[in-house]
Amino acid sequence: MSKQHAGVILRVYPGSLAEELELVPGDKIIAINEQELNDIIDLSFAMADEEIDMLIEHADGQQEMISFDKDFDEELGVEFESAVFDGIRNCANHCYFCFVDMIAPHMRSSLSIKDDDYRLSFLYGNFVTMTNMGPRDFKRIEQYHLSPLYVSVQCMNPELRAQMLRCKGAAKIAEQLDNLEKAGCDYHTQVVLCAGLNDGPELERTIRDIVARRPHALSMAIVPVGLTKYRDDPFPLRQFDAEGAARVIDEVEKWQAKIRQEEGRTFIYLGDEFYLLAGREVPKTDFYDGFPQLDNGIGLTRSFLNDWEKTEEVTDSYSEPVYLDVVTGTSVAPVLQQLADSVQKENLYIRIVPVKNDHFGHTVNVSGLLTAKDIMKTLDSLPGPRTGILIPESALRSGEDIFLDDVSLEEFQAHYPEARIEPVQGGKDFRLALTGWNAYHKDRQNETAYTWQSNAGYTKNIQY
Numbered sequence: 250m251s252k253q254h255a256g257v258i259l260r261v262y263p264g265s266l267a268e269e270l271e272l273v274p275g276d277k278i279i280a281i282n283e284q285e286l287n288d289i290i291d292l293s294f295a296m297a298d299e300e301i302d303m304l305i306e307h308a309d310g311q312q313e314m315i316s317f318d319k320d321f322d323e324e325l326g327v328e329f330e331s332a333v334f335d336g337i338r339n340c341a342n343h344c345y346f347c348f349v350d351m352i353a354p355h356m357r358s359s360l361s362i363k364d365d366d367y368r369l370s371f372l373y374g375n376f377v378t379m380t381n382m383g384p385r386d387f388k389r390i391e392q393y394h395l396s397p398l399y400v401s402v403q404c405m406n407p408e409l410r411a412q413m414l415r416c417k418g419a420a421k422i423a424e425q426l427d428n429l430e431k432a433g434c435d436y437h438t439q440v441v442l443c444a445g446l447n448d449g450p451e452l453e454r455t456i457r458d459i460v461a462r463r464p465h466a467l468s469m470a471i472v473p474v475g476l477t478k479y480r481d482d483p484f485p486l487r488q489f490d491a492e493g494a495a496r497v498i499d500e501v502e503k504w505q506a507k508i509r510q511e512e513g514r515t516f517i518y519l520g521d522e523f524y525l526l527a528g529r530e531v532p533k534t535d536f537y538d539g540f541p542q543l544d545n546g547i548g549l550t551r552s553f554l555n556d557w558e559k560t561e562e563v564t565d566s567y568s569e570p571v572y573l574d575v576v577t578g579t580s581v582a583p584v585l586q587q588l589a590d591s592v593q594k595e596n597l598y599i600r601i602v603p604v605k606n607d608h609f610g611h612t613v614n615v616s617g618l619l620t621a622k623d624i625m626k627t628l629d630s631l632p633g634p635r636t637g638i639l640i641p642e643s644a645l646r647s648g649e650d651i652f653l654d655d656v657s658l659e660e661f662q663a664h665y666p667e668a669r670i671e672p673v674q675g676g677k678d679f680r681l682a683l684t685g686w687n688a689y690h691k692d693r694q695n696e697t698a699y700t701w702q703s704n705a706g707y708t709k710n711i712q713y
C-alpha cells in the first residue's frame with residue numbers, strides 16, 4: 250500500500266459494533282478489504298460490504314487484521330478525530346474578504362484553517378470555491394454521488410472573480426459548475442457581497458447566470474462582507490450601511506418575486522444582516538422554503554422567532570425577584586428586546602445586554618464572535634443585582650465550554666459568583682430560560698462533530 254492514511258477513533262459508542270469488535274479510542278482504521286481510506290466517505294462505502302477485513306493500528310503501533318460479518322447497513326458506531334483522514338485540503342486563494350485573514354492574532358488555531366475541501370462541503374455544508382479541484386475530484390463526486398455541494402460563487406464575471414479571489418483559476422467558475430453538473434451533483438451557492446465591487450450590475454449578472462442553472466443550482470445566498478479591525482489587506486473593501494442594505498433588498502426582491510411566480514419558491518435568500526441593518530422586518534417563514542441555508546445563517550432570525558412562538562412559556566410564577574442579563578451581539582439585540590418585552594411575569598427583570606465587539610472591531614456585530622473579555626467588560630460596567638446571565642451558545646466552541654478567546658465557562662462563572670451562567674441556543678431555549686429560569690439548564694454534553702453515522706448517511710452537526 251502506498252501512502253497510509255488512517256481514521257483515528259475518538260469515541261466508541263456503547264453497544265455498537267465497534268465496541269463488540271473491542272475497538273478503543275486511539276485505534277486507527279487503516280484499510281477495509283484492502284482499500285485505502287482517505288476519509289469517512291471511503292470508509293462508509295467500504296463498510297457497505299457484508300464481509301469485512303479491517304486493518305487496525307493500535308496506539309502501541311501494533312497492527313491487527315480484524316475480520317467479521319455484518320449487515321450491509323449496520324453502523325460501526327464510532328466518532329473520528331477528523332472526517333478527512335488525509336488532512337483538510339487547503340484553499341489556493343487569497344480572497345479580498347477572507348475572514349480567516351482578519352482573525353485576531355493569538356486566536357485558537359482551528360479558527361485559522363483555510364479549508365477549501367469539497368468533502369467537507371458534502372459532509373458539513375462548508376462552502377468551497379472549487380479552485381483546487383481537478384478531474385479526479387469530479388470523477389469521485391460522480392462515483393460516490395456526493396451531492397449536494399456548497400459553492401462560494403461570489404460573482405460570475407470570470408475576471409472579477411479571479412481578481413477577488415486572487416487566483417487565476419477562479420475565472421473558470423462557469424466551467425467548474427458545468428463539471429459539477431456533468432458529475433450529477435447539485436449545489437447551493439453563496440455570494441459574499443462587497444459594496445462597490447460585486448454588487449449592482451455584477452450582482453445582476455451573477456443572479457441571472459445562477460438562476461439559469463436551476464435545477465442543478467438549488468439555492469443562492471447573498472451575505473454582506475464582514476470586516477474586522479485586523480484586516481490588513483491592501484485592497485480597500487467597504488461594508489454596507491443601512492441605505493446600501495436597503496438598496497440590495499429592493500434589487501433582489503425583484504428577482505425573488507419573479508422566481509416565486511415561476512416556480513413557487515424564493516431561491517435567492519439574503520443574509521439576515523441586510524434586514525437588520527436596513528431596519529426592516531425579516532421575511533416570513535414561507536419565504537425561506539424550508540430554510541435550505543440555515544447552517545449558513547440564512548433565516549436564523551426567523552427560525553429563532555418561530556422556535557420562540559412554538560414554545561409554551563413556563564407558567565410557574567417567580568416567588569423571589571429574578572434578575573436576568575441577556576448577552577447578545579448588537580445586530581440582533583432589538584429582536585431580543587421585543588421578545589423580552591412581551592414576557593410579563595411578576596418578579597422577573599430582564600435586561601438585554603448588547604455587547605460591542607472591541608476584540609474584532611465594532612463593525613462585527615454578531616453574537617457568535619463575541620469574546621469572554623468583551624462580554625465581561627460590558628457586564629462589569631452594568632450595576633445592579635444579577636440572578637443569571639444568558640450567553641449565546643454560538644459564542645462557545647462547538648461541544649466545548651470555551652469562548653473564542655480561550656476563556657472557559659468555568660472561569661467566566663467564577664467571575665460572577667452571584668449569578669448562574671447558562672448558554673442559550675435558539676428561541677426555544679430563550680423562552681424557557683426567561684419564563685422558567687429556576688428549572689432551566691442547558692445540557693451541552695451530547696454535542697459532537699465529525700460523526701460517521703451509517704453507510705449512507707452522515708451527521709451534520711457542526712455549529713457556525
Ligand code: SF4
Nearest residue numbers: 340342343344347363
Ligand atoms: S477561499 Fe478565500 S475566503 Fe475562503 S479561506 Fe480561502 S482565502 Fe479565505
